[in-house]
Amino acid sequence: MIVTIDDNSGFCFGVTTAIETAERELQKGQLFCLGDIVHNGQEVERLDKLGLETIDYDDLRTLHNVRVLLRAHGEPPSTYRIAQQNGIEIIDASCPVVLKLQKRIRETYQALHGKSTGAQIVIFGKKGHAEVIGLEGQTNNTAIVIEGIHDLDKLDFTRSIYLFSQTTKSVEEFQQIVDKIKAMRRIGDEARGEDIVFEYHDTICRNVANRVKKLQDFAKSNNVVIFVGGKKSSNAKVLFQNCLEVNPCTVFVSSTADITPEILQQCHAVEKVGVCGATSTPKWLMEEVRKYIVESV
Numbered sequence: 335m336i337v338t339i340d341d342n343s344g345f346c347f348g349v350t351t352a353i354e355t356a357e358r359e360l361q362k363g364q365l366f367c368l369g370d371i372v373h374n375g376q377e378v379e380r381l382d383k384l385g386l387e388t389i390d391y392d393d394l395r396t397l398h399n400v401r402v403l404l405r406a407h408g409e410p411p412s413t414y415r416i417a418q419q420n421g422i423e424i425i426d427a428s429c430p431v432v433l434k435l436q437k438r439i440r441e442t443y444q445a446l447h448g449k450s451t452g453a454q455i456v457i458f459g460k461k462g463h464a465e466v467i468g469l470e471g472q473t474n475n476t477a478i479v480i481e482g483i484h485d486l487d488k489l490d491f492t493r494s495i496y497l498f499s500q501t502t503k504s505v506e507e508f509q510q511i512v513d514k515i516k517a518m519r520r521i522g523d524e525a526r527g528e529d530i531v532f533e534y535h536d537t538i539c540r541n542v543a544n545r546v547k548k549l550q551d552f553a554k555s556n557n558v559v560i561f562v563g564g565k566k567s568s569n570a571k572v573l574f575q576n577c578l579e580v581n582p583c584t585v586f587v588s589s590t591a592d593i594t595p596e597i598l599q600q601c602h603a604v605e606k607v608g609v610c611g612a613t614s615t616p617k618w619l620m621e622e623v624r625k626y627i628v629e630s631v
């Protein structure tokens with residue numbers, strides 16, 4: 335039995351930079367992080383041991399004159415306002431790709447604001463996800479969040495639509511939404527004026543989107559796949575499903591504690607076992623899983 339780790343799995347550059355920033359800033363003194371720095375319990379625990387204290391929005395409002403790190407997901411303008419009011423120094427580790435998307439949405443909102451056209455800014459993303467909260471904040475929380483095609487009934491197709499996407503969504507699903515909106519708008523053609531537009535911006539991060547094919551190739555080339563991911567990570571759920579589609583012998587684990595005797599038996603019976611993970615899965619954790627399997631089988 336050979337156990338290999340997928341070279342393309344693991345932190346994206348946005349998360350890597352945020353973690354490196356945390357490690358560097360921790361050396362200068364006390365540091366808080368607004369929300370889990372990454373959707374992976376083991377990595378949060380490792381940084382917690384180095385002194386990084388995770389806080390929520392309620393904590394932020396009560397803190398004064400401290401340093402707070404903003405993670406890669408980005409934040410709405412209200413976070414920066416609270417920090418300024420409370421004399422909090424922001425260590426901004428928001429991913430530049432997310433900041434660029436925030437800027438595009440903000441500029442669209444500002445351009446439309448005050449015009450009584452009823453134009454709709456639409457975000458394809460997961461309601462309540464930190465990145466989406468940051469994006470909604472750019473529109474003073476007026477954007478409409480859709481989680482998939484099933485949410486399209488929230489839109490008025492006779493008015494302008496400006497569609498953006500959360501950076502970690504699926505390119506295929508985004509395209510399906512675009513096609514469906516185009517089709518729905520055709521139905522109401524006569525009722526619509528010339529100035530009613532449909533603009534769509536594929537703002538999906540290619541750092542993540544390009545991983546799917548490589549990950550599926552890796553999953554296909556192994557008999558059993560152990561997918562390592564955090565239970566809170568939406569990216570982990572999506573990528574796990576992508577592996578499962580091409581290799582039904584794929585199992586999801588968060589750490590070695592989830593590796594059951596049945597999984598080990600499955601590994602024992604085959605030639606090639608592959609270990610892979612999400613953009614929030616640390617390499618050291620995949621290495622730990624690999625070592626555990628090698629030593630236990």
Ligand code: SF4
Nearest residue numbers: 346348429431501539
């Ligand atoms: S997935 Fe892309 S946009 Fe999101 S943090 Fe990583 S690099 Fe940045």
